[in-house]
Each structure stands twice: as structure tokens, then as C-alpha cells.
Amino acid sequence: MQLNPFKMVSPETQKLLLGGLVGSLAYYADLAIADTMPAYPAQLKARLAPQLPRNDELLTTIATPAAMYVLGKKSKKLKEIAKGTMLYSVPRLIDRVIVNAMTPVATTASFRNVNASMNAFRPVAPVATPARTVASPATSVSAGKYR
């Protein structure tokens, strides 16, 4: 009786499964680092839009299958693994967009908080008083052909 799940499936499915695990581990490794590391960049925790996933989630779900696709062009084995990575990453991205779209309040709140924390580190330029370009009517002297 075969109990090893990897040996119960065909070699092609094994490669797809391995690819899915590559995508999943890349995604969750990033989340674990983001949650445990205090110095994680705030830009990666921010969102481009409230209904979109965080920037680091976007990066891991798009860059990982893209990198695997480029590597897959070199060998046939890696091509199957890249296909498995896409089978995980594309639905994962859809999943995150649906969840964020269904939770507008929480997402918007975190979006605002992250952006507010980012603004705290931005240097604020001093507001300069604009130079007076138009003379006041009391002191102006009308002259010239446009009078």
C-alpha cells in the first residue's frame, strides 16, 4: 500500500504540485517576514488602491510565476513547475482581490493607516509665501496701451 502522497500521483502532477508549493511558500514566507520583522518597508505594506492586495502580496503573486516562467523556458521540467506556480498564484491574486473588495471598511482603514504612517516619514517642504505679482489697485499706476 502506497502512503506517500507524492508517489500516488503521476510525475507530471508531482511537478505541478511542486510548482504550487513554490508559489505558496514564496507568498507565505513574505507574509511571515512582514509580520515578524519590525523594519519591514512600509511601502511594501501599502496598497495602490483599497480593493487591491498589499504591494508585497502583489509582488509575490506576480513575480514568482513570472520568474518561474522565464526559468521554464530553459528546461522542460521547470516548465511544468512554472505551470504549477501559475495554478497557485493566479487564483491567489483573484482570492485576495475578492476578499478586499468584500471588506471595504477594514481595507480602507488599513489603507489610510499605512499611508498616514508613510506620510509621517516624508519630508514636508516649507510653504513659501507667494511673491506679489500684481500691484494693489490703490498704488498701481495705469499706463501703457492696455489701459
Place this chain on the structure above:
Amino acid sequence: MVSKDIGMLIGAVATAGVDAGLEGYANINPAVKGQIPYTVIHPAIPPLNCWLADAGVPLALYAIGKVTKKSFFVDVAKGGAIYGFSELVGQTLYRVALVAQGMTPVSYTIRR
């Protein structure tokens, strides 16, 4: 892409859709947190709704494929299983890492 690959992609997206639907519903209605199927056995183990979506949907699709004897449904189930297995393994490792650091995942699923 051949039809087999499209079938697998449909299965993976369907599984992810059910997962997202369950998680999104609980986020809209926080009162259901802690109730079935949003029960948490241990913080290091994914909650029941994740198991239902990531393991239940592919199994149901596989059963449909076997009963109707259509290989398309088996391919769809295979795609769902690849997504679901990877998701459950990744999420378990993530949760174990958080628990090992002395942190507890805040919500019933993953903190966002």
C-alpha cells in the same frame, strides 16, 4: 494552453473563489466568527472554512467527475487540489511560524 490546462485553471480559480467567498462573508458579518464553519481548533492550524474550501471543493469536483465519468471534471478537481494543497501547507507553515514567535493570528483566518 490545451483544454486540460484550462480545466485545471478553472478548478483552481473555483477553489480560490469559494475560499474568498467564505472569508469575505465573515469579514462582512463579524458575528459569524467562531461559529461553524469559522471555528479554529488551534492557532497553528488553518480554520475549518479553509479546509472546507481548499480540500472540500476539489474532493467534491473529483466525486462529480468519477460519478459522471467525465475526465474534464477530474482535471478541474486536480487544479483545485493543487491550489488547495499548496494553500493549506503554506498557511499552516505561516501560522506555525507566528505561533513559534509568540504571536497569535488575530482573526479567524489570516490577519490582513
